[in-house]
Amino acid sequence: MHNDEKMNYFWKGVTLFGAISASILFFFFLFKLQNIFYGIKIILNILSPISYGLILAYLLTPIYNKIEKRIEPFLIQKMSIKKGKPLAKALSTFITLFFMITVLTGFFWMVVPQLYKSILGIVDLVPESIDKVYSWLDTIFENNPQARKVFSDYYNQASQNLQQWFDTSLIPTIQTIQTLVSNVSTGVYRVFSFLKNFLIGIIVAVYVLNCKTTFASQAKKIIYSIFNKKLGSAIIHEIRFVHQVFGGFIIGKLIDSLIIGILCYICLTLMKMPYTMLISVIIGITNIIPFFGPFIGAVPSFILLLLVSPMQSLYFIIFIFVLQQFDGNILGPKILGDSTGLSSFWVLFSILFFGGLMGFFGMIIGVPFFAVAYHLISQAVNKALQKKELSTNTDDYKNIP
Numbered sequence: 001m002h003n004d005e006k007m008n009y010f011w012k013g014v015t016l017f018g019a020i021s022a023s024i025l026f027f028f029f030l031f032k033l034q035n036i037f038y039g040i041k042i043i044l045n046i047l048s049p050i051s052y053g054l055i056l057a058y059l060l061t062p063i064y065n066k067i068e069k070r071i072e073p074f075l076i077q078k079m080s081i082k083k084g085k086p087l088a089k090a091l092s093t094f095i096t097l098f099f100m101i102t103v104l105t106g107f108f109w110m111v112v113p114q115l116y117k118s119i120l121g122i123v124d125l126v127p128e129s130i131d132k133v134y135s136w137l138d139t140i141f142e143n144n145p146q147a148r149k150v151f152s153d154y155y156n157q158a159s160q161n162l163q164q165w166f167d168t169s170l171i172p173t174i175q176t177i178q179t180l181v182s183n184v185s186t187g188v189y190r191v192f193s194f195l196k197n198f199l200i201g202i203i204v205a206v207y208v209l210n211c212k213t214t215f216a217s218q219a220k221k222i223i224y225s226i227f228n229k230k231l232g233s234a235i236i237h238e239i240r241f242v243h244q245v246f247g248g249f250i251i252g253k254l255i256d257s258l259i260i261g262i263l264c265y266i267c268l269t270l271m272k273m274p275y276t277m278l279i280s281v282i283i284g285i286t287n288i289i290p291f292f293g294p295f296i297g298a299v300p301s302f303i304l305l306l307l308v309s310p311m312q313s314l315y316f317i318i319f320i321f322v323l324q325q326f327d328g329n330i331l332g333p334k335i336l337g338d339s340t341g342l343s344s345f346w347v348l349f350s351i352l353f354f355g356g357l358m359g360f361f362g363m364i365i366g367v368p369f370f371a372v373a374y375h376l377i378s379q380a381v382n383k384a385l386q387k388k389e390l391s392t393n394t395d396d397y398k399n400i401p
Contacts, residue, residue: 050201050204053203057208063099097202223236246368253288253290257285259335261283267323268319273316283297290347291344301316
């Protein structure tokens with residue numbers, strides 16, 4: 001047997017061994033999937049302070065950068081301070097953290113007590129409100145006995161389900177929260193654990209904000225050490241695109257939703273609506289979700305107002321329609337622009353797909369994540385077409401039979 005044949009058999013054996021090993025690892029992964037996820041969960045819990053810090057730093061970076069760009073030239077040029085750059089970083093970090101702490105303190109001081117009070121008020125109001133709404137709708141259908149009977153059956157069933165949800169889910173949850181608060185050992189431990197992780201996260205965020213340029217340089221150094229210069233530059237270019245899409249969309253959507261929540265609170269207060277803070281928080285949070293957000297937030301808010309006043313609930317629907325038109329046509333495009341480059345169909349697809357996989361969180365990150373995937377696939381298709389000397393313009397393929 002020649003040496004070439006021996007090497008050929010050797011590499012075939014190596015390939016077969018690799019295939020068998022990969023199959024064994026794959027089946028082991030499937031059978032031990034629950035244990036693997038449990039191990040990942042433990043690791044994520046351990047690294048939760050790092051996660052908090054990275055998320056805070058990513059969200060605070062635009063604020064930090066804008067402050068630093070204003071402070072650094074002032075210190076170096078106008079104040080003639082030699083160490084103006086490190087001083088600008090320190091001042092920018094302090095101002096950014098002060099802004100974050102002020103916003104969080106204001107939220108917990110103003111919003112949380114009103115939310116808790118509103119929820120308890122709703123629980124006490126439900127039985128009386130259900131009878132009130134039933135009487136109002138029964139009067140509307142009094143001239144149509146058949147429709148009245150159908151409505152009565154559906155309404156009674158819906159009322160029972162709502163009351164059961166209050167009794168079995170909402171009230172026990174509130175009681176559990178009260179128990180945890182009153183239980184000194186458990187409550188103090190959980191609060192202390194969260195505060196510990198959050199405080200460490202703030203420290204991590206400070207380091208990341210001040211050292212992000214160094215971290216970026218180290219990441220580029222690693223990429224160029226693994227790949228050639230051309231491929232490394234392409235990877236860095238794509239990473240910048242990912243950052244642009246995710247940063248532009250998520251941060252822009254948070255700002256947009258905050259403005260919508262504040263506008264909702266001001267307008268509902270002027271309209272003398274009940275539960276203004278609770279409804280505004282619901283509208284603001286659900287507005288983060290593209291496309292479906294307005295509908296998701298409007299439905300529970302409408303039901304809350306329907307229990308108090310049917311007419312006010314109708315006014316609310318009209319107001320939400322006007323508010324969402326303002327957001328979709330004026331405010332949203334002004335803040336977000338075309339940050340994803342996706343058509344309406346792909347936005348809808350990404351929300352449904354990633355929402356089904358990861359719930360509420362998937363609905364938020366699904367659009368930018370799919371936008372990145374869509375961009376990479378489009379680039380791969382265009383490069384393949386260019387190699388075949390074919391057009392990359394989609395319109396050129398419309399008339400091909």
